[in-house]
Amino acid sequence: MATTTATITLSSTDLLSDELALSTTATLTQAANSTGLTGTTGLGRKKLASGHATYTLFDGDDYTADKAHKLYLKNTSATASEYFEIIVNSEQIGRLYAGDWAFFPWMANASTNDIKIDPSANDMILEYMLLTDE
Amino acid sequence: MATTTAAVTLTSDLMSTNMSVSASTTCMKAGTTADGLDQMEYGYVDIASGTAYDIIGNTPTASKASKLYVKNHSTDETYYVSVVLDAQAVGKLYGGDWMFIPADFHDANADIEITATGGTNKICYALFHEGTTLVAS
Numbered sequence: 001m002a003t004t005t006a007t008i009t010l011s012s013t014d015l016l017s018d019e020l021a022l023s024t025t026a027t028l029t030q031a032a033n034s035t036g037l038t039g040t041t042g043l044g045r046k047k048l049a050s051g052h053a054t055y056t057l058f059d060g061d062d063y064t065a066d067k068a069h070k071l072y073l074k075n076t077s078a079t080a081s082e083y084f085e086i087i088v089n090s091e092q093i094g095r096l097y098a099g100d101w102a103f104f105p106w107m108a109n110a111s112t113n114d115i116k117i118d119p120s121a122n123d124m125i126l127e128y129m130l131l132t133d134e
Numbered sequence: 135m136a137t138t139t140a141a142v143t144l145t146s147d148l149m150s151t152n153m154s155v156s157a158s159t160t161c162m163k164a165g166t167t168a169d170g171l172d173q174m175e176y177g178y179v180d181i182a183s184g185t186a187y188d189i190i191g192n193t194p195t196a197s198k199a200s201k202l203y204v205k206n207h208s209t210d211e212t213y214y215v216s217v218v219l220d221a222q223a224v225g226k227l228y229g230g231d232w233m234f235i236p237a238d239f240h241d242a243n244a245d246i247e248i249t250a251t252g253g254t255n256k257i258c259y260a261l262f263h264e265g266t267t268l269v270a271s
Binding site: 002003004006007008011012014022024027028031032033034036037039040042043068069070081083086088090091092093095096102103104107109113129131 | 136137138139140141142143144145146147148149153155157159160161162164165166167170171172174197199200201203205211212214217219220221222223224225226227228230231232233234235236237238240244260262
């Protein structure tokens with residue numbers, strides 16, 4: 001069985017009067033069992049132009065619905081004002097500003113659960129990877 | 135300026151070559167490199183099965199660069215919380231899983247709602263933001 005882990009570290013020495021140091025690791029498994037995730041798109045990279053309504057990065061119809069897929073996204077831009085709007089179906093999740101990354105579960109519930117990206121400027125580069133459950 | 139760093143490392147032996155992806159970002163206010171996110175909420179809650187719960191009570195200022203961390207501390211692999219944003223299902227966070235997303239709370243309906251399944255789920259969360267609309271007493 002493949003073993004895939006995701007570790008996050010959140011740290012700050014000056015946000016609070018006490019130091020913030022949070023680190024946790026998840027071993028990524030299939031929905032409701034302890035078997036590791038079995039697939040991945042690998043790490044990908046896309047250059048996207050602004051002005052397009054939205055780009056569909058992953059189509060919910062293409063993956064098994066209602067599973068424990070995980071998605072990693074990163075905005076590689078170095079221009080602080082540039083962001084990607086992350087959208088699920090038609091709902092805005094949040095803005096991924098320059099250098100920011102995101103990691104979250106995805107249900108892939110048919111065509112109403114597409115992952116879409118809307119860049120704020122031309123030729124922005126998105127890094128992404130989908131880890132799939134079946 | 136507060137400096138808060140969020141780092142991620144993904145490792146896997148899924149492929150014929152071991153994979154390791156790392157990224158780190160300093161959590162800044164929207165559109166700037168001069169000023170970091172300087173406010174946070176942090177909590178740990180038990181959520182009974184079947185209960186839908188807005189994980190953030192005070193809505194942060196809309197369309198900013200807020201960051202939300204959520205971890206399901208449940209140890210039973212069949213337990214999960216469904217993550218929903220304005221009635222749009224996003225994903226299921228199973229026991230042991232965590233997530234980290236930008237959250238722009240773009241309108242009053244854009245709350246982040248979680249619903250527990252399987253049993254009482256233990257959820258830890260942290261929101262880094264640049265201001266909230268406080269609820270008047």
